[in-house]
Amino acid sequence: MRRMFVAGLAALVALPAASQSPITPSLDLETVMAPPDWIGAAVTSPYWSVDGRSLYYSLKRDGSKVRDLYRVDPASGQSVKLDASAQAQADGPAVFDRAHRYAAFVRHGDVFLVELAQGRRVQVTRTAEAESAPGFSSDSRALQFRQNNQWYSYDIAAGVTAPAAVLKLADDPQAKQPDALGDEQLKLFKTLRQLKADKDALRENDDALAAADLGRAPKPIWLGDKVELIDTELSPDGRWMLAVTQPKGHAEGKAPQVTHFVTDSGYAEQQETRVYVGRKDPPPQSLLLLDLLHRKSYPLAIDSLPGIKEDPLKELRGKAIAALEKAGKHDEAKALKAPELRAVRIISSADDGGGGGIVWSDDGQNVAVQLRAIDNKDRWIASVDLDKHTLLNQHRLHDNAWINWNFNDFGWLKDNRTLWYLSEETGFSQLYSKPLGGKAKALTAGKFEVSHPRLTDDGQWFYLRSNQVAPYSYDVYRVPANGGELSRLTQYQGLEDFALSPNDQQLALLHSSPYVLPQMAVQDVAGGAPRELTNTMKPGFTARSWIAPQIVGVSSSHGAGTIWAKYYGPADKAAAAGRPAVIFVHGAGYLQNVTLSWSNYYREQMFHNLLVQQGYVVLDMDYRASEGYGRDWRTAIYRQMGHPELDDLLDGKAWLVKQQGVDAKRVGIYGGSYGGFMTEMALLRAPGEFAAGSALRPVSDWRLYNHEYTSNILNDPQLDPEAYAISSPIEYADKLQDPLLIQHGLIDDNVLAEDSIRLYQRFIELHKKNFWMSLYPMERHSFVHADSWYDEYRRIDELFNTWLKPQP
Structure with missing residues (x-):
């Protein structure tokens, strides 16, 4: 089908969503550029209720930036806007333990736990700070969550919350050793020796009591005063933590300012903005493996990553240095010298493309990290040998131009020993799996893109968004997790996103078309006709006869193939x-x-x-x-x-x-x-x-x-x-x-x-x-x-x- 479109210089695809007839009544610029509430409101942020019987979504309120929360019954299509009291009882996007005994979600920045059999709900936190990232321990006995970079564990049976670790960005005061003068003082004065012995005894007794009494808060782990903490990820078994750090006090460079001339105060006001390119590279980041049981930290060296000692910009660097030397700018030339090891950043869940930088297996026995060279030419996915405290490369993606900020999703299959990830290594984003130490296997292949991979709870299927049919046409597909046929499940051609129901039997679908804002539907995963759940378009907009853009293929005169256009x-x-x-x-x-x-x-x-x-x-x-x-x-x-x-x-x-x-x-x-x-x-x-x-x-x-x-x-x-x-x-x-x-x-x-x-x-x-x-x-x-x-x-x-x- 795709070849048919490419074959002609200007093959046309007529859209069924709108006609080619003239617009009635006539358009005017005031209407076109008016506040968009007259068009309707896009359905946003859909998610399933904990019991899978309802769907929630948000709509912008007319004339306001406020977004209201709605609940819809997927069986009947009946939708209701939730008032403040109803929102207080609403679910949030949920996560489940492996046995599906419990669910957890975050609402208004606080964590809630639900016992699924009884439907009992417990509010775990009530704080001024926002909690996030709820997840269950590998044995389902605890609910873990974070507050910034501090992790907590809620003991479900005891109903007690405690920090999973206490990280201190300072040097351990107990680890400080006396210098030569201090040693001499201890030799000379018996009283000083006695005071030191008493202090050591108290600390050793406290350590022994803490090790034997799990009811105590953990003792601090001292990370030193030379670093800043960027990210942390707790293992599901609570034994380990990975921490991402960067040098403390890294100067970002001089930032330009913009001037606000029309202000509440009547005075012009200055706002600092981002730094210009090249004025200061982002700070390099490092990884620490934290043994929470023994309160020890281990730096994870990156020198074993393939290509980490190479300079992909060697030729350009040489020319630039030579030009600076010729101009007598020796200090600037020296600053351009390549380091022994290329600096890296840990791709975080906040980065473009998502996917997260650290992912633990469900059992907590394995962890994978995604690293990206600051020069933008390499992305590595590495596992961590927890016993040897080392990184083991599992996949290297190199690009002579730059690594895409999309398609960085990765994770673990349900066997807890096999990675899955997206990669553009063939020229198009495809899905792969790879056992630790084994060979990678392509789960999808072709000259199209796949994204939004979602693994079912039973580990049997991946659901994906793909434009397999044509570059401009997106739908939901699925492929067996061990490889097989990529099957198309929806026929919208304008699929925005989707969400699997808690039992993996239904898909909530967010879809749109050129003149229809994103709307929600539900469909069985096995296929069949979808059930439309929302229609938030306004009649003033839909009554008009809009011109359907025709998708045309323009042949490139420079050998690039087809340039798609509307x-x-x-x-x-x-x-x-x-x-x-x-x-x-x-x-x-x-x-x-x-x-x-x-x-x-x-x-x-x-x-x-x-x-x-x-x-x-x-x-x-x-x-x-x-x-x-x-x-x-x-x-x-x-x-x-x-x-x-x-x-x-x-x-x-x-x-x-x-x-x-x-x-x-x-x-x-x-x-x-x-x-x-x-x-x-x-x-x-x-x-x-x-x-x-x-x-x-x-x-x-x-x-x-x-x-x-x-x-x-x-x-x-x-x-x-x-x-x-x-x-x-x-x-x-x-x-x-x-x-x-x-x-x-x-x-x-x-x-x-x-x-x-x-x-x-x-x-x-x-x-x-x-x-x-x-x-x-x-x-x-x-x-x-x-x-x-x-x-x-x-x-x-x-x-x-x-x-x-x-x-x-």
Whole structure:
């Protein structure tokens, strides 16, 4: 099926969710950019009740940021909004012990325990601090949970909560040994010797009592005063803990500031933001294995990880050092020297892509850690030999460009000895299993992506989200945990997420379509027709006849294959001939906008309807670097941001001219964030190709963006200045000849407004014409005020009407 779409230059996929008829009544910009409550509310955060008889979900309240909690009966579809008293009795997303005798969940930051047979509920904590990560001990006798990096264990039978360990970021005062002068004092003075003996005896007696009496709180484990604690993970048997540390007091570098001009106080106020890329690398992290029984800590060395002593940037590093030495900058050259061991970070559950950095087996006998090189070229999954206190590499994923921030999920099969993980090693995210010390086995394979792996409680199946049918079509699939056929279970094509019921027999499905916000349904895991549970769309929106975007395949003239896009045009194809066109460029770079789902760019999609109504056609492309198309598509921009993508956009323009008959001299372009960056690159690197462009919140100089995103793609600017130079629009400012409108929120703390202001100053100094800038004093990167949205798109509309349409 996929080959059928790729075969033609412009194969079309008509969407059943909306018609190609004109919009009725006519759209206007006020409606399109109005607060989105008139559209409806997306169903968010669905989860099952502890007994599996109900589902919970959240909805944003009209005219408010408050989200209300709802409960729905999956059998009848009856839904009810819970008031404050009902919410106090509601479940939270639950975890279960291995025998399914107990469940636990967190609500309003506190931990609750449920005895499933009797339905008895116990509130385990009531604190000002938020607890998280509930889980049961391997013998089901205790409920474990954390408060920040401090772990607690609740003895279910005794009803007592105690810290699982007490970690102190200081040196053990008892471990301090006397120096030569102190030794001499003990030799000279009998009283000092007696005092020391008494102190030692009391400590030894206290240690003996603590070891024999489990009712006592544990004694501290001293980690030293040179480190900061970043993460901890307790083993289910309560015997071990892994701790992630980094050097204390690591300087992050100088942070730029944004100025808030419109404030409550009436005075301009300053806000510190993130550090520029390359100004200071993230601090290296280390692992400690803590033996909680004997109160000992063991550093886990990383020197056995394959490739840890190699320098993947050796060639670039050599060129950079040579250039600095030639310029007489010897200290800077010395600072670029490669270390003996590459620094690593432990991928945490808070990182993009999820998956967590440390995962214990259910029985607590094994633990796996996911580490990532700070240079972004390697990801390792290692197990820990608890007896020998060493790391054992189980899987290394290397990428000459950069390791993806998605697809880092991993865990253990139910045998507690076999790992499972996602990897892009074939070019597409696939699922693998690997026994400790054994060979890896691919559980899925193909030129498509799998994500969201969920292992059933009985360990027999993995449920996944995948776009196996087509890059833009997502559904739930399942595959046997020991390998076998990948089976498609749903037919939505716009599947957002799913949740397995506590008995693994039903799927709660979150799905959407281009003009339908995410809604919830339920379906048996064996298949069959789903039962729709929600409809939160508003009639004012659904009554309109929206233009269904057609998914088209544009052939790359640069050998990249098919560039998937959404095309908006009149119902009568012949009517497109001679029209002006607009190309929309999505943001984020690594984001997929050509799908059969609800779009993050729903306002832009309505604006595209308005443009068609006004006589345009619109093309929205998933250029190279976009999500959903595999590793090569993602990393094509390595060290050359704005180059492969521009090739794709120009191919899109050629497709519009050839297939839709638009006027090549009347094609405009616009986009926000990465799309704004690409708008600037299009006008500055391909002058004359686009009649006008609007760049919203654009990156104009990648040297000013953050470290985490930019260093992945362009390395550090000190190592790879050439990559930053060829990738930054400000370097091409002298090429401006086509009308450019720049729009930026003044308090944007993601892409700072200084990016646009610096480029604007370059245009001034170069005596350029037809460039403008509009600034929004109360907007950050993502606009939130309807007035700003309206003003922003009014200017874009006027720009295109002025420069793309024939003037009287």
